Amino acid sequence: MDFIILAQAAETASKEAAEEGFAPVQQIWEQIIALNLVEALIFISFGTVCLFYGWRIFKILVTICFALIGLLAGVWINRLLIGGNVIWLAAICMVLLAFVSIPLMRWGVSILGAAAGGILTSGAWLAFGLPEQYIWAGGLIGIVAGGMISFIIFKAAVMLFTSLGGSSLIVAGILAVMYQYMAGPEKLEDMVFNHNWFLPVMLLVPMAVGVFLQNKFIKGTKNWSV
Numbered sequence: 001m002d003f004i005i006l007a008q009a010a011e012t013a014s015k016e017a018a019e020e021g022f023a024p025v026q027q028i029w030e031q032i033i034a035l036n037l038v039e040a041l042i043f044i045s046f047g048t049v050c051l052f053y054g055w056r057i058f059k060i061l062v063t064i065c066f067a068l069i070g071l072l073a074g075v076w077i078n079r080l081l082i083g084g085n086v087i088w089l090a091a092i093c094m095v096l097l098a099f100v101s102i103p104l105m106r107w108g109v110s111i112l113g114a115a116a117g118g119i120l121t122s123g124a125w126l127a128f129g130l131p132e133q134y135i136w137a138g139g140l141i142g143i144v145a146g147g148m149i150s151f152i153i154f155k156a157a158v159m160l161f162t163s164l165g166g167s168s169l170i171v172a173g174i175l176a177v178m179y180q181y182m183a184g185p186e187k188l189e190d191m192v193f194n195h196n197w198f199l200p201v202m203l204l205v206p207m208a209v210g211v212f213l214q215n216k217f218i219k220g221t222k223n224w225s226v
Contacts, residue, residue: 025193026193029189029192029193031172032172032179033175033176033179033185035176037177037180037181039173040176041173041177042173043169043172044169044170044174044177047165047167047168047169047170047171047172049166050162050166051163051166051167051170051206051207052210052213052214052217054158054162054166054210054214055155055159055217055218058109058158058161058162059102059105061162062101062105062108062109062112063102065101065108065112066098066101067094067097067101068094069097070090070095070096070097070098071091071093073097074089074092074093074094075090077089077093106154109150109154109157109158109161110147110150110151110154110157111147111150113147113150113156113157113158113161114143114144114147116146116164116165117142117143117145117146117147117149117150117160118139118142118143118146119139120146120164121139121142121145122136122139122142123200123203123204124200125138126138126196126200127197127201129196146160155218158214159210159211159214160211162210163208163211163214164203166206166207166210167203167204168203171199171202175188175202
């Protein structure tokens with residue numbers, strides 16, 4: 001049921017963002033501050049593993065990501081065609097996409113690499129104060145560039161999406177802890193909503209560290225293969 005709730009929240013956020021034409025910072029922030037201490041620490045711990053050792057576990061991460069995409073698709077199809085909450089439909093879509101991602105692992109990594117590129121350029125678009133209603137244009141550039149890089153240099157795609165995923169989890173956990181226990185809520189919200197560079201920089205700094213370290217680890221591992 002927790003997965004269903006997360007999928008519904010993600011669908012609502014994406015729908016509102018599409019209707020309003022700008023980045024759903026408010027929706028993202030609401031999900032972050034809703035984390036309790038245990039959830040935040042789990043996010044930080046799992047994010048650290050993904051950030052530094054995502055190249056070791058990228059196959060299971062791809063399967064998990066596509067399972068969640070299938071879950072979201074199942075919830076959306078259910079609302080569109082059936083209405084109400086039908087758990088089995090979401091479960092079928094989740095299992096189906098997870099199963100399909102295994103033999104199509106290279107394609108799955110390339111798709112996630114393209115998505116990571118889109119998120120990066122969207123964040124850069126927001127950080128430089130460009131018109132938010134056209135943030136989709138910045139994202140499209142990153143999707144194309146990330147997709148091309150992913151198909152040409154497969155290891156780059158692995159490092160890109162695992163580092164971004166790990167960084168996202170770590171930042172979400174840290175912000176949740178800061179909001180509830182360390183920094184004043186008003187001060188932190190002011191940074192999030194009134195300084196466009198804050199969230200992109202928070203995301204990009206640990207990601208850059210992760211890409212650098214993963215590249216070193218991969219070079220030092222003779223038998224690592226995709």
